[in-house]
Amino acid sequence: MTIIETKNLNLHYGDNHALINVSLSFMKNEITALIGPSGCGKSTFLRVLNRMNDIIKDVRIDGEVIFDGVNIYAPDIDPMRIRKNIGMVFQKPNPFPMSIYDNVAYAPRYHKVKKRAVLDEIVEKSLRKAALWEEVKDRLKKSALSLSGGQQQRLCIARAVALEPEILLLDEATSALDPISTFKIEDLIQDLKKTYTVIMVTHNMQQAARVSNKTAFFLLGDMLEFGDTEKIFGNPVNPKTQEYVSGRFG
Amino acid sequence: MNNDSPYKRTVHMDTVIIRTLACLAAGIALLILFGIIGYIFFQGLPAINWAFLSTEPSFLDQTYGIAPMIINTVYITVLALLIILPIGIGGAIYLSEYSKQGKILSLIRFTIEILSGIPSIVYGLFGALFFVLFFNMGYSILAGAFTLALIVLPIVVRTTEESLKSVDPTYREAALSMGVNKLYTIRTILLPCAMPGIIAAIILSVGRMVGESAALLCTSGTAYQLPGDIATHYKNSGATLAVQIYQCFTERPPGMTDATPFAIAAILMLVVLLLNFLTYIVGKGIKRG
Numbered sequence: 207m208t209i210i211e212t213k214n215l216n217l218h219y220g221d222n223h224a225l226i227n228v229s230l231s232f233m234k235n236e237i238t239a240l241i242g243p244s245g246c247g248k249s250t251f252l253r254v255l256n257r258m259n260d261i262i263k264d265v266r267i268d269g270e271v272i273f274d275g276v277n278i279y280a281p282d283i284d285p286m287r288i289r290k291n292i293g294m295v296f297q298k299p300n301p302f303p304m305s306i307y308d309n310v311a312y313a314p315r316y317h318k319v320k321k322r323a324v325l326d327e328i329v330e331k332s333l334r335k336a337a338l339w340e341e342v343k344d345r346l347k348k349s350a351l352s353l354s355g356g357q358q359q360r361l362c363i364a365r366a367v368a369l370e371p372e373i374l375l376l377d378e379a380t381s382a383l384d385p386i387s388t389f390k391i392e393d394l395i396q397d398l399k400k401t402y403t404v405i406m407v408t409h410n411m412q413q414a415a416r417v418s419n420k421t422a423f424f425l426l427g428d429m430l431e432f433g434d435t436e437k438i439f440g441n442p443v444n445p446k447t448q449e450y451v452s453g454r455f456g
Numbered sequence: 457m458n459n460d461s462p463y464k465r466t467v468h469m470d471t472v473i474i475r476t477l478a479c480l481a482a483g484i485a486l487l488i489l490f491g492i493i494g495y496i497f498f499q500g501l502p503a504i505n506w507a508f509l510s511t512e513p514s515f516l517d518q519t520y521g522i523a524p525m526i527i528n529t530v531y532i533t534v535l536a537l538l539i540i541l542p543i544g545i546g547g548a549i550y551l552s553e554y555s556k557q558g559k560i561l562s563l564i565r566f567t568i569e570i571l572s573g574i575p576s577i578v579y580g581l582f583g584a585l586f587f588v589l590f591f592n593m594g595y596s597i598l599a600g601a602f603t604l605a606l607i608v609l610p611i612v613v614r615t616t617e618e619s620l621k622s623v624d625p626t627y628r629e630a631a632l633s634m635g636v637n638k639l640y641t642i643r644t645i646l647l648p649c650a651m652p653g654i655i656a657a658i659i660l661s662v663g664r665m666v667g668e669s670a671a672l673l674c675t676s677g678t679a680y681q682l683p684g685d686i687a688t689h690y691k692n693s694g695a696t697l698a699v700q701i702y703q704c705f706t707e708r709p710p711g712m713t714d715a716t717p718f719a720i721a722a723i724l725m726l727v728v729l730l731l732n733f734l735t736y737i738v739g740k741g742i743k744r745g
Contacts (some may be wrong), residue, residue, distance in 0.1 A: 258633060263557070290635030300626035302645055312644070313634040362630070369634060 209234040209403050210255060210292075210373060215269035217250060217259070222424070224250050226338055226430045227269075232373075237395060237404040239414035239435065242424035243455065248407045251424065252375050255405065257285040274372075290317065293366030299358035301365070306333075306342050308417035309350045310368050311362055317369065328368055336364035336409040337394050356387025360370040360394065367402070374398060377408035380413065392417050411451060415439045423447045496725060499716030501715045508719065512682040513709040520711030522720060528597065528694035531686050532676060535601035537607070537658065543605075544612030545654065547606020549642060552620040556698045572610035579607050580674035588675055595693040597686075600676025604668060606663035615660065620646055656738050662721070663731040669698035669723060678703055697724055 211231030217224050225247045232238050232416065240248040257278060270277045277332040278288045290313075301309050311319075311331045317348045319325055329346070333339040338360040342353070350361055359379060366374060376395070395404055395417055408414050414421055414435065421438040423431045425445075431438060431447045442448050449455055511521030555561045556697050583603030593599040623646050631641040647654075677693030680700065684692075696704060703709060704717040 249669050256633060258629070261632065273659070286635040286637060289633055289635055294630075294633035296629060296633075300624065302627060302630070303649060312631075312637055316634075316636045365630075386609060402600070409635050 207234045208232065209306065210271065210273045213270040213272065214252075215251075215267070215271065217247075217253065217254060217268075218266040219262075220264045224427050225254070226427045228348055230429060230432055231418070232313050232403060232405055234403050235399055235401075236419040237399050237406065237417055237419040238422065239418035240405065240407045240422050240424060241411060241450070242416050243450070244409075245426075246424040247427045248422075248424045249305050249377055251429075252377055252405060252407050254273055255373070255375060256294055258289075258294065284365050288370055289303075291371050292373045292375060293369060293380045294375040294377065295359070295362050295366055295373035295405050298353055299362055300381050301353070301361050304351065305347045305352055306350050306353070306361060307346040312365060313369050332364040332368040333361075334366050335358045335398065337390065337397070338364055354387070356383050356390060359387065359391060362393065362397075363391075367398070371402065373403045373414060376408075377403065378409060388413070402414070411439075411453075423450060425450070462744055486498040490593050493725065495510075496718050496721050498580055499715055500671050500720070500722035503713065503715035503719035504722065513680055513711055515710045518711045520709060520716060522697065522700065522723075523701045524680050525720070528676070529698075530668060531683070531694070532600050532604060532672070532696055533691065535597065535690065536604040536665055537661065539601060539610055540608055540661070541658070544609055544657070547609075547613045548620060549646075550618035552617045553638060553642060553646070553652055555692055568610045568613055571606075575670075576668055577670040577674070578608060580671035581601055582606075583671060583675040588631070595675065595677030595679075595690065596691045597683075597694050598695075600672045600692045600694075601690075603675045604665045604673050605621070607668065607671060608664050611661050611664060612657045615657035616650065616654050619650040619656075623649040624695055633655035639730045641650075651721050652738050656735055659738065661737045663728050666696075666727055666731075669696075669702050672696055672699050673702065678707075735742050 208231045209237065211229070212290065213229050215225055215228045221418060225246075228247075230251075240252060242248045248332050253259045254271060255273075259267065270396050272278055273292070276283065278285070298345060304312075307329055310332050314325060319328065325333065331344075334341065334442060338357060342348075346354075353361060354369075363374075363379075380391050381406060383391065392393060392413065395406070397449060399403055399419075406414075406418070418435045420433065421435045422429055423438060423442075423444070425446055431442055432443045433442075439451050444452060473708050507519070508521055508524070510520060512524045513520050545691060551561070551564065555564075580603065583599055583606070587593050587599035587602045588595060591599075591646070593602075600710045627645050627649070628641060631645060672695075676696070676699075677691040680695045683689040683694050700709070701717045701720050701724075704720075705711055
């Protein structure tokens with residue numbers, strides 16, 4: 207079942223045509239990897255999906271992004287509500303300078319969860335989902351900045367899933383981490399797909415091949431090829447895709 | 457060593473001369489600085505005692521004390537902070553978080569730059585016309601506080617804005633991605649992160665206000681009887697420490713001696729030194745945090 211799809215999506219940064227007629231649909235409870243060389247538009251595309259490009263100056267977006275049956279760029283849509291349902295984790299771990307508990311409780315508190323017991327439950331559940339609970343359950347009141355980089359990134363995942371989003375967007379979420387933390391997060395992503403739909407941008411082709419069900423290949427703002435990950439990495443149709451996944455450029 | 461070696465050290469006369477001159481210049485600057493501080497402390501400190509700090513100038517007894525000036529200084533400074541902090545911090549939040557790059561923003565910034573370059577006597581003149589006369593506050597602590605608030609506005613806005621801008625931009629992104637609105641982000645993340653900068657802004661402002669005299673002469677006046685409660689005293693005239701130094705040369709309050717202005721100056725300088733030290737501590741806190 208399709209959960210989110212783009213139809214003839216075009217994005218301009220000023221005069222720069224950064225995304226050209228991209229039509230893609232993402233299946234519920236699947237992991238889709240967006241790959242391509244730097245500057246190909248994959249991160250820009252990811253940010254279209256939860257309207258994170260809204261804050262950037264001189265961005266023009268045409269086309270449709272259909273989520274839950276509505277075009278999220280329709281004028282009567284509140285982007286805040288969209289983002290509540292489509293969470294995001296960034297390249298650099300960026301926990302807030304507050305306690306581990308407060309980080310996870312941050313958005314639920316804003317969205318009117320007031321009761322202590324309910325918050326406690328959300329915090330524990332989210333940390334468990336992020337495979338971090340066992341490591342931090344005795345020091346929830348400690349500063350999140352005292353955690354290691356890999357733990358911080360899992361905390362950011364916990365913070366994003368605390369809102370029970372339907373989709374989780376990962377923007378090169380492991381590129382700042384060491385290999386062991388990276389594997390932990392890859393395992394975690396496999397778990398997360400049971401509950402969420404995961405769309406991830408990655409520079410690391412092995413990671414895309416290891417983790418994802420579907421892969422989309424971007425080049426210079428064009429989405430050149432989209433399909434099952436085995437197909438994209440094993441027997442792609444487009445010769446450019448073939449060149450990229452075999453490491454001939456990138 | 458062979459005297460013809462190409463690696464032999466040679467002495468360049470021009471380097472030596474420049475270095476000597478530079479050292480001399482630095483020495484003179486330091487000497488002047490310490491000379492002034494030393495002279496003021498030497499002249500002033502012996503005159504400071506408990507009676508000096510805790511009494512008011514008395515025509516009857518011909519005794520002198522600076523208690524009223526200390527209290528006036530505290531009143532004016534605190535009132536001015538109460539006036540300026542909401543406006544200054546609010547303005548900084550607008551500039552850093554809400555404003556869009558463009559003509560209006562450059563105009564606001566330009567205006568703030570200009571404000572910080574205006575001589576304080578001009579602020580005094582404006583305060584005298586605007587607060588004292590137009591708003592009918594009279595020569596009063598309140599009029600002085602409003603005028604001081606204007607003077608430190610650029611310091612508060614600029615320092616707060618800088619510290620807001622130095623907050624990790626990925627925090628804003630993360631908060632945005634959770635469907636949280638700007639106000640909540642400002643309240644829960646940006647302001648707490650910017651707090652050391654805001655405290656530095658407060659300390660810098662207090663330093664500026666404590667030392668201000670010209671602007672207050674025109675607005676809060678020169679009365680030096682012991683003030684009452686702030687609830688009533690805000691509408692009365694009152695001299696601050698800096699203003700009183702000026703008065704020592706013009707009207708000679710009762711009981712004062714030649715050492716009195718130096719003693720007040722010494723106290724002002726101690727306060728300013730203390731404030732600078734506090735700024736330094738807070739600054740170190742920022743780097744570590």
